Amino acid sequence: MSAEYTNPLFTVDSVLFTVKNEQLLVLLVKRAQAPFIGDWGLPGGFIDEKIDNNTDATARRKLQAKTGLSPAYLEQLQAISGPDRDPRGFSVTLAYFALVAYQDVSPQIASVESASWIALKDLAKLNLAFDHLHIIEAARQRLQQKTLYxxxxxxxxxxxxxxxxxxxxxxxxxxxxxxxxxxxxxxxxxxxxxxxxxxxxxxxxxxxxxxxxxxxxxxxxxxxxxx
Amino acid sequence: MSAEYTNPLFTVDSVLFTVKNEQLLVLLVKRAQAPFIGDWGLPGGFIDEKIDNNTDATARRKLQAKTGLSPAYLEQLQAISGPDRDPRGFSVTLAYFALVAYQDVSPQIASVESASWIALKDLAKLNLAFDHLHIIEAARQRLQQKTLYxxxxxxxxxxxxxxxxxxxxxxxxxxxxxxxxxxxxxxxxxxxxxxxxxxxxxxxxxxxxxxxxxxxxxxxxxxxxxx
DNA sequence: AGAATAGTGTCTTTCAGACACTATATG
DNA sequence: CATATAGTGTCTGAAAGACACTATTCT
Missing domain, CATH: 1.10.10.10 (Winged helix-like DNA-binding domain superfamily/Winged helix DNA-binding domain)
Structure with a gap:
């Protein structure tokens, strides 16, 4: 029982939604690094153990970097894992689900050309990194369910x-x-x-x-x- | 942006419940390794990337080792993380919540002296490893809520x-x-x-x-x- | 006045809670 | 027979759906 296990790659990604003009929008960023360079993906990244007290803080920090503010609502969605979802090896992503008012974020987004609101109905046209399309769909279902009660x-x-x-x-x-x-x-x-x-x-x-x-x-x- | 981030310790732990004689029971194991040697804790451990296709498989494998079977119900509960919850350093635990019939597991449990069903009302008396008491409480609330609908x-x-x-x-x-x-x-x-x-x-x-x-x-x- | 949107009154529908009643087993 | 548990009939109550009605603002 003293085997050394290799830790999986661990990242935190957030599905930040807002609603504008009767459209559900999600915040995506254009990836600047491998893998999936140039594709759209969810804002997120690695924990910074020096700064983040837990994964919630990681999610907030990454969102703040892209939107200029901490989201009004944030909750854990789900962890997704597997050997093949990241070409670098076995990986675990902890997905968060978050909400903000469009007005609060809008000016900031406009100034960061790598981040953009995308209507959910337009997602099919894009090529999303990793299994991020799947994660967004799971987040949408959670949001829908929560809205009912x-x-x-x-x-x-x-x-x-x-x-x-x-x-x-x-x-x-x-x-x-x-x-x-x-x-x-x-x-x-x-x-x-x-x-x-x-x-x-x-x-x-x-x-x-x-x-x-x-x-x-x-x-x-x-x-x-x-x- | 090319900083090397250290990955946190990552483990999978499960809260396996059953009901027997009008008592809600949870499966605990006596820890054989540090940290918290000798204390009771949740069954779980590290991902084995050679065997586990994802964290669900890790949870099932660890539960099978203790009970002899895969639980009838298994769902992700929540990830808990922080710099201080594990003395070895920043750690992330992905907690699962699972159910089985008492009758299915009972003989197997009896033969593994390190695993035991503990009534929830008796938990306060025990010294639980890590924040496992807190995780069990979260799982119980989720089970209660789900039972309502x-x-x-x-x-x-x-x-x-x-x-x-x-x-x-x-x-x-x-x-x-x-x-x-x-x-x-x-x-x-x-x-x-x-x-x-x-x-x-x-x-x-x-x-x-x-x-x-x-x-x-x-x-x-x-x-x-x-x- | 007429159009548009805000806000209320109230009837219907659905389903849980309560509880009595019937049905079927045992001794 | 009495007693115990299984299963049903049905009334009440609470909250959502439907929708008409009133209220207020603008042109």
Whole structure:
């Protein structure tokens, strides 16, 4: 039992989503190093043991480098491993799944030419590094599932947002219309939102702005929205 | 960007649960090597790149070594990482969460004196290696949550089982009684079970045995049982 | 006024909880 | 027979879906 095992290559990659114009977008970077030089891939890399206290910190650090900020939402998705997914040898990737408001990141992205928002429906056209397409698909399913029983999608919006905006983001994610009324009921029941002082124009009656209560944790509803 | 990063120590550990006599049990092994020699810990270890095609295979191989069989249910739980959790240095553990029927494993366990089923309520008395207590707690919460919206607990039972047995396992996991009727409705609605030809005595009327339909996938209900 | 969007009232539908009732086994 | 457990019938309650209705803003 004293055999020396070689450690696998270990990397952390993140699937950062946002929603813009009824489109689900994912952040991709153009790879500057081998393997898969020049292909698009997920932002990520190796742990830096001097800086990162754990893999969450690695994910945040790598995302910050590309977007200028730490994502509003971050959770572990899944580890993927195998002898053939990286030409350099057996590798393990810990995939994260993250959300930000498009507005928060947009200027920064525009200035980093190696990073870009790509609509999920356009992914098929691209050649993605490793099994990153597969990871993105897994992340999308997780996001969709979570959207059915939680308010997770708020993290795709700025701190102040209207019901209509939240409704639109939810509908984009689950690809199905929902009832305004159902959303209002959940907002009320969750008790994690505050009515802001402001209202904003909307084309008709002024729309109430909401914010997340400071320090409020997301709640899980015990019923799903129906798909 | 050409810095050489040191890879962290990478291990795979599993939280194998079963239910016996209205008690939730977890499989622990007495550690034969440093660190934490002599303490109880989760079964697990390093990837063997020659044998394991991925980390799932590592988890299964390590569990097989201790129980003689591959668990009926296995899913990734979570990766835990940090510079201080292992005295040997920065480490990452990929934790799995698994289920088996007590009857399937029991004889094998008894013969391996280094492995033992421990009731969850007795864990506090033990000194567990690493942050394994914390991992077990996370696994228990995941199992509890899954039990509210799926039939996952069947994997704690032999292939043939009665409604009463399943009900009892569920109640043990969520620590709350449920209605026989609710369970029956879910069994019917899920459409993943078959009525066996056999019935078994129960103290009163004979109880119908059920089995999982071959190749049936677990379904998620869109409503939770209430806690 | 008319159009557009915000927000509410309320009926229907679905499914879990409660619990009594029937069915079938044993002694 | 009594008792015990299996299994069903059915009412209630909670929350989502549907959708019409009111409210407010702009042109």
């Amino acid at each position: 939680s308010m997770t999608p708020v993290f795709c919006l700025p701190t102040q947002f209207t019901i209509a905006q939240l409704k639109s983001v939810i509908e984009t994610i689950i690809e199905k219309p929902i009832q305004r009324k159902s959303l209002m009921r959940r907002i009320e029941a969750s008790d994690i939102f505050e009515i802001s002082e402001e209202k904003i124009p909307s084309g008709g009656r002024m729309a109430q702005l909401y914010t997340l209560k400071p320090g409020a944790d997301l709640v899980n509803f015990e019923r799903n929205l129906s798909l | 799926s039939m996952t607990p069947v994997f704690c039972l032999p292939t043939q089982f009665t409604i009463a047995q399943l009900k009892s396992v569920i109640e043990t996991i969520i620590e709350k009684p449920i209605q026989r009727k609710s369970l029956m409705r879910r069994i019917e609605a899920s459409d993943i079970f078959e009525i066996s030809e056999e019935k078994i005595p129960s103290g009163g009327r004979m109880a119908q045995l059920y089995t999982l339909k071959p190749g049936a996938d677990l379904v998620n209900f869109e409503r939770n049982l209430s806690l």
